[in-house]
Amino acid sequence: MVMKYAWVSLAVLVLxxxxxxxxxxxxxxxxxxxxxxxxxxxxxxxxxxxxFACTDAxxxxxxxxxxxxxxxxxxxxxLAAEAQKHQQENYVRPRLTEAALKTYPLDPADDPGFxxxxxxxxxxxxxxxxxLEIRRTGDNEIQLRYGEWEAVRTVYLDGRAAPANNPPTRLxxxxxxxxxxxxxxxxxxxxxxxxxxxxxxxxxxxxxxxFTRSEDGNTLNLTATIEDPWSLRxxxxxxxxxRWAPTQKITPYDACEPATEFKKGTSEP
Amino acid sequence: MRVRALLLVMPLLVLxxxxxxxxxxxxxVYDAKRTIVVDxxxxxxxxxxxHAMMLMDVTDKKTGKVEKWNVEFAGRLNLEEAxxxxxxxxxxEHVKVTGNPTWKGSQRMAFVKLVRADGxxxxxxxxxRLSAIEEERRQRAKQRSQGx
Numbered sequence: 573m574v575m576k577y578a579w580v581s582l583a584v585l586v587l588x589x590x591x592x593x594x595x596x597x598x599x600x601x602x603x604x605x606x607x608x609x610x611x612x613x614x615x616x617x618x619x620x621x622x623x624f625a626c627t628d629a630x631x632x633x634x635x636x637x638x639x640x641x642x643x644x645x646x647x648x649x650x651l652a653a654e655a656q657k658h659q660q661e662n663y664v665r666p667r668l669t670e671a672a673l674k675t676y677p678l679d680p681a682d683d684p685g686f687x688x689x690x691x692x693x694x695x696x697x698x699x700x701x702x703x704l705e706i707r708r709t710g711d712n713e714i715q716l717r718y719g720e721w722e723a724v725r726t727v728y729l730d731g732r733a734a735p736a737n738n739p740p741t742r743l744x745x746x747x748x749x750x751x752x753x754x755x756x757x758x759x760x761x762x763x764x765x766x767x768x769x770x771x772x773x774x775x776x777x778x779x780x781x782x783f784t785r786s787e788d789g790n791t792l793n794l795t796a797t798i799e800d801p802w803s804l805r806x807x808x809x810x811x812x813x814x815r816w817a818p819t820q821k822i823t824p825y826d827a828c829e830p831a832t833e834f835k836k837g838t839s840e841p
Numbered sequence: 842m843r844v845r846a847l848l849l850v851m852p853l854l855v856l857x858x859x860x861x862x863x864x865x866x867x868x869x870v871y872d873a874k875r876t877i878v879v880d881x882x883x884x885x886x887x888x889x890x891x892h893a894m895m896l897m898d899v900t901d902k903k904t905g906k907v908e909k910w911n912v913e914f915a916g917r918l919n920l921e922e923a924x925x926x927x928x929x930x931x932x933x934e935h936v937k938v939t940g941n942p943t944w945k946g947s948q949r950m951a952f953v954k955l956v957r958a959d960g961x962x963x964x965x966x967x968x969x970r971l972s973a974i975e976e977e978r979r980q981r982a983k984q985r986s987q988g989x
Contacts, residue, residue, distance in 0.1 A: 612922050612966075615973035644982055648974050680866035702918040712963040719918040720891070823917050827889035831870070838868035 586719045587824050605753055605785040609821075610704045611719075611791045618813075621652050625699035625768045625810050629663035664769045664808065677770040681836040684766075685807035689828035691721040693765030694743045695773055698725075698781065698796060701813050703822050706755075706783075714755075716746070722825040734760045740775040755783040767798070768810065771797035774802035790816050870913075871951040879910055879950065883934045887926035890916040895930055895952075897938070911949045912938055915965060922967030925930040930955070930963070 597617050598628045621634050630706040634655035643651060660677070668676055686689035692700065703719030713729035717723075725750040734745040744762035748755060766805030784793050794812040798804070843986070867873065893914035898907050903962035914920060920929075935958040940950030955963040 611917075615970040617974050617977055620970055620974060638978065638981060639985065641982070641985065644978070648971060648978065679869075681869035683866070686866070686869065702916075702922070817922075820922070823890060823921070825890040825916075825918075827887065828891050833943060833945050833949075834869035834948060836869065838866070838944075 587745040597647070604782055605789070606706050606792065607708060608706065610706070610817075611702055611817035611820045612815060614791065614815050617648065619752055619815075620648075622813050623809055624701055625812050626656075627659050627663050627785075627808070627810060630659035631811070632659040635660060635801050645738050658763060660769070664771075667808055668771060669803055669805055669807050672771045672773075675772055678766060678772070680770070680833075680838060681834045684716045686831050688830050689722060694725075694759060695765055695767040695777060695798065697721065697723050697743060697770050698779070698794075701818050703817070704792070704814055705822060706746065712757070716757075719820075720820045720825070722822065724822040725759075726756075734758075736756075737756065740764070743775075744779075753784065755781075756785070767803075768834075771803060773800045776801050782803065792816070849880060860871060866943070867951050870943055870949075872944055873941050873951075875942055876939055877942045877950060878939050879912075880937045881910060881935070883930055883932050883936055884909075886927070886930040887934055888917050888920070888925070888929075890918055892916050893920055895938075899948075899987055912940060912952050913949065914952045919966060923969060927965070934958070934967070 587835040594689055613623060617633055617634060617638060617770075621630060622825050627664040634651060637651045637654060651797075663761055665673075665676070674811040680686065683804045684693055692696070697718060697720070700720035700723070703717075705715075705717040707715050707717065709715045709726070712728060716727065718725075723743065723801065725743050725746055727746045729748050729750075729815045732747055734747060738745055738761050740763040742765070744759040745758050750764050751757070757780070759779045759781070760777075762773075762775060763772060765777075767773050777798065779796055779798050781796045785791070786793060793816040794814075796810045796811075796812070798808045798810060871973050879897070880909075881897040881898055883895060883897050885896040886947040887892075887894045893916060895912040895914070896912045897912065899910050901905050903950075917925075937956045938950065938952065943949050952965065954968075
């Protein structure tokens with residue numbers, strides 16, 4: 573009888589021993605639909621319009637122009653420029669505060685990236701052309717790596733809040749979560765800088781990005797809602813498209829040379 | 842030196858799409874409304890970011906004087922998308938390059954097209970992109986005419 577209890581006790585001990593310490597929680601799997609290398613958008617009219625960044629205002633305008641037979645003989649870049657101009661005057665400008673309008677649109681010759689090779693801040697970098705690589709770099713952390721400027725953003729997925737006392741930085745502090753297969757990234761603590769629409773913004777800038785993969789798997793779509801009480805009366809909702817590009821690589825970005833000759837007063841579109 | 846200034850054939854093509862090619866607008870440096878053609882020998886091709894660069898010697902056929910020209914491209918990040926490599930342009934090659942001149946008229950241009958001595962050409966990725974878009978427009982117009 574004693575021996576029987578001893579064997580049972582031993583078996584219990586072994587079982588307890590095997591299950592202790594408790595196993596670490598398995599990493600929350602990132603939806604593989606987003607992970608990998610993305611790059612320039614498909615060679616479509618809308619993809620090209622949104623090569624850098626665009627809004628629904630520009631997309632709708634471009635589609636209206638393309639649907640009008642009167643424009644069939646006009647070159648596409650002319651139509652794209654008209655759609656961008658429409659976006660600038662009818663979507664962006666009405667959203668700007670008096671403070672932002674004082675310098676809008678900024679002269680491209682004053683771009684610090686052009687003049688001094690200063691990397692972009694978040695409000696341009698998140699729409700950078702070319703490569704974007706999305707990789708899980710920890711159980712609760714992913715990285716967004718961009719070809720342009722070799723910029724790297726870390727997104728924390730562990731539910732933390734952005735530290736209130738962190739000084740603002742060029743790319744800000746990003747926290748995120750998955751809503752189904754959509755990656756939602758919220759960024760704050762961004763240093764004052766320049767937006768993709770060539771206006772100044774303050775360090776109160778906040779951005780919510782929503783990344784989704786298309787049903788056919790070929791494109792990554794971003795909708796970014798940008799708010800800044802200093803420069804914007806209401807949010808600017810921006811769209812961006814990348815194409816699945818597993819063979820693309822991010823190559824060194826190490827040969828930037830500050831501008832040596834330029835003319836002020838030129839503008840695009 | 843053999844530089845021919847041409848009236849622009851496709852100003853808006855460059856104006857709109859060049860912005861997307863690069864880390865900054867080309868407009869402060871280059872006049873997108875004009876193109877020039879330069880004929881010379883490649884001395885160096887730097888396949889780098891944010892902008893690839895080509896140096897070439899351009900000889901004035903009358904005086905024999907050699908001028909150094911600099912051709913600025915989109916960056917390697919962009920050119921690789923269009924299938925370019927570091928070997929796409931080789932030192933010693935005789936090439937004819939079309940590009941946008943600088944506002945100041947310096948010996949520098951923004952790349953539009955390159956023709957080698959054997960007649961083969963190199964164009965930026967945006968040329969392929971625009972060709973695909975024109976096909977999309979033709980299909981769109983066809984569907985429109987069919988009442989779809």
